Amino acid sequence: MTQHIRSRRVLRRAGLVVVAVLAVVGLVAAYQFFFGAPGVGHFRSADGRDSYVAAYERAMSTLPTPSEVHDVPTRFGTVRVYEWTSPRTADSVPVVLVPGRASGVPMWGENLPGFLPEHRVLAFDALGDAGLSVQAAPLTSTDDQALWIDDVLSGLGVETAHVVGHSFGGASAASYAKQFPEKVRSLTLLEPVFTFGYPPARMLFWASVSTLPGLPTSWRDTALAKVGGVDDYDSDDAMAAMISEGSQHFSAALPTPSPLSDDELRALAIPTYVAIAERDSLVGGEKAAARARQLADAEVLVFPDTTHSLPMQAKDRLNSELPEFWRGSEQD
Structure with a gap:
């Protein structure tokens, strides 16, 4: 019994040490995240x-096979784009998918069958983030995010x-709609961070921690689970493994987006579907x-x-409701 209590105390102290270390590294990561100078996203090593x-590639193998793969040059670098089309959909209004942080094109695997x-459908890996796009110039603002998206769509x-x-991709999509409203038939924002307000401080902390190099795998998985809102982070899952590798x-x-002002919200008169x-x-x-x-x-x-x-x-609800929403927006 005494040994059991002593073991629990040791584990508790160890837990406090973990929390203390995460607090320190989280503050460092948060500072770099918000105040670091603009740079160019890159892999830390060839290995x-x-x-x-x-x-x-393992995560991509779970998706429907794309019809075409494009590497589109933009003013900020080359963007990897996957296209799904068929004779039936070739002349349709395309659906453009902007991914969340560290998620890339594979994140849409559950939704593509409905779209x-x-x-x-056109889906791409974001410049400046993990994926197969290659950044060549710094992105200094969310406006720059909108510019490279426009370069991609114009190029195609x-x-x-x-x-x-979704997530940071939602903020980029909103910025694109704000700058190029004439090119957006409809806007869908799924948990769009930094769009209607700032994320909770605890989530910013865990998001910052998840990107730290050299972090033990178990700690990184804990941080990613906190960000994703799941109890356990299954690192054997293809998507989860890819995100973990990218974070590491x-x-x-x-660039860190800024929430839309009240005037900007009211001025955005595009049909919009928001899921929170x-x-x-x-x-x-x-x-x-x-x-x-x-929003108007x-x-x-x-x-x-x-x-x-x-x-x-x-996924089931979105795969049903979004095509209906898109049909309605095309009739407006």
């Missing part, structure tokens, strides 16, 4: 890139599109939903029993 690419039957001959973004081996260089998680939202939950309702033409929904991993957790 690290090889390890990431192997995990990336492909009616639309040409896309005149108008249904733009969908890629040094991202992304009920639990552990990085967006701000009901408070963010209230701000989102200032928006359907704002809080999804029950979901977290920041909403696109995967609510």
Whole structure:
């Protein structure tokens, strides 16, 4: 009994040490995340890139086979784009998918089956983030994010599109819609961070920790689980393994977005679908939903029993509702 109590005390002290260390490294990461000078995203080593690419290819193998793969030059670097099209969808308004942080194209694996039957789909890895896009110049603001997205779509001959973004991709999608409203047929924002408000401090902490190089795998998995809003982070899952490899081996260089002002929200008159998680939202939950309702033409929904991993957790509902939303926006 005495030995058991002593063991528990040792474990408790060890736990406190872990928390203390994470607090320190989290503060360092947060400082670099928000105040570091603009740079160019890159892999920390050739071996690290090889390890990431192997995990990336494994995750991509779970998706429907793309019709085409493009490497599109932009003013900030070359963007890897995957296209799914068929004779039936070739002339449709394309759906453009902007991924969340460290997620790349593979994050859409659960949603593509619902999107492909009616639309040409274009999905890309974000510049400055883990993936197969290659950044060549610093991104100094969210406006720059919108510029390279426009370069990609112009390079592919896309005149108008249904733009969908998750997490940081939601902030980039909103910025693109703000700068190029004439090119956006509809806007879909899934747990869009830094769009209607700032994420909770605890989530910023865990997001910062998850990107630290040299972090023990178990600690990184804990941080990623906290960000994703899941109890356990299954590092054997293809998608989870890819995110873990990217967090470990890629040094991202992304500008921190600023929430849209009230005037900017009211001026965005594009048909918009907003989905916010009920639990552990990085967006701000009901408070963010209230701000989102200032949009001129928006359907704002809080999804029950979901977290920041909403696109995967609510795939059946999204795969049903979004094609219907897109059809409606094309009739406006």
